[in-house]
Amino acid sequence: MTTLEIVGGRVLRPDMTVEHGDVLADRETGEIRAVGDVPDGDESLDASGGLVIPGLVNAHTHVAMTLLRGYADDEPLETWLQEDIWPVEATLEPADVRAGVELGLVEMIETGTTGFCDMYFDVPETVAAVEEAGLRARVGHGIVTVGKDEDEARADLEEGLRVAREFDGAADGRVSTAFMPHSLTTVDAAELDAFVPEAREADVPVHLHANETTGEVEPIVDDHEKRPLEYAVDHGLLEPEDFVAHGVHLDEREVDLLAERGAGVVHCPASNMKLASGIAPVQTLLDAGVTVGLGTDGAASNNDLDMFDELRDAAMVGKLGAGDASAVDAPSAVGMATAGSAAVAGFDAGRIEPGANADLAVLDLDATHLTPHHDLVSHLAYAASGTDVRHTVCDGEVLMRDREVLTLDVDEVRETAERHAAAVVERAE
């Protein structure tokens, strides 16, 4: 069966208008073939009483950290990482990562996310799980060299390059890669100078955490007498396909630098609030023309992977940060979670139009908390949640039909994750 029709619903168009219409997806190419009045498809998904939206894109996460959900809360970033998270991550085995990734993939499919960018360890496990689950992903090995001897540091950097080269284009093209130094304070300048050119040679973008906390900004300003993003440019970063996570503490010059260079920012509002990192200047970034996507960060600092929560948090905290109720309005928040995140991730997705990837979610509108239907974009930003998702489609394939995940065994994934989570914590204590 080569085509899939999604029929009887309303469709969110790229200009944020909503119209009654159907969508026809081509499974051979994985693309949307037609929108509106479409020819019959070979297989059908019922969207009556529903809204077809682009599948949401989680542009920055550490999916396997679902295993550490609820393990360490209520701490600031540096304490949380150094005293709780990194010690337990040091004990992770590939099978633990696989269990955590599968748990996260189920959660994403259930909540209408069809693509994500992931920085973590044991990338081959993530790639294998993504291949099975049917999602789209940009993955990379998170490189941390601080505190390592020269050989260990080099091995980590080499692993970052190796996975970027090996897995780009895996899973029939649904997997792409990036070179992923963890941050500007956990990988040093000489290492960036030596390895970033290799990433360019391999034609993969670079993704890193940047300007997340004042504790991360200040040492760079003190040691190098420049802002972190100026320092990043000096070391070969912020090319147009590159993207940074967070961008909370940015000055005017750094915002201009991002806009001029075309590098993207992934806003992670829930993580920034939970770790009390600060409020990113999202409306300022959007006004400057910076491409902004949305991400959950890991499930240990969020504590879920539901992008509808992220949408709402982005809109809410964007207003609070700007002191302006019109900042980060509903279309901007929805745009960040769809087209913005897709652009940052380098996916030809995030919009419902012919030629785009057929990555879609169908939301049930027939719910008390979504009544009445004055403005469905408003509902997406302020009222909907992941539990409203009825169907999820990626690359033209149905991953969830009528709330039943088809590509992974949900009960088995949850049991396996429970087992691995308990074992990991026991090992670390």
Ligand SMILES: CSC[C@H]1O[C@@H](n2cnc3c(O)ncnc32)[C@H](O)[C@@H]1O
């Ligand atoms: C080296 S793989 C990725 C690495 O990042 C850690 N991490 C999770 N959340 C954050 C965050 O908000 N800022 C910085 N680093 C974070 C994760 O635990 C892994 O060690």
Ligand SMILES: [Zn+2]
């Ligand atoms: Zn992160």
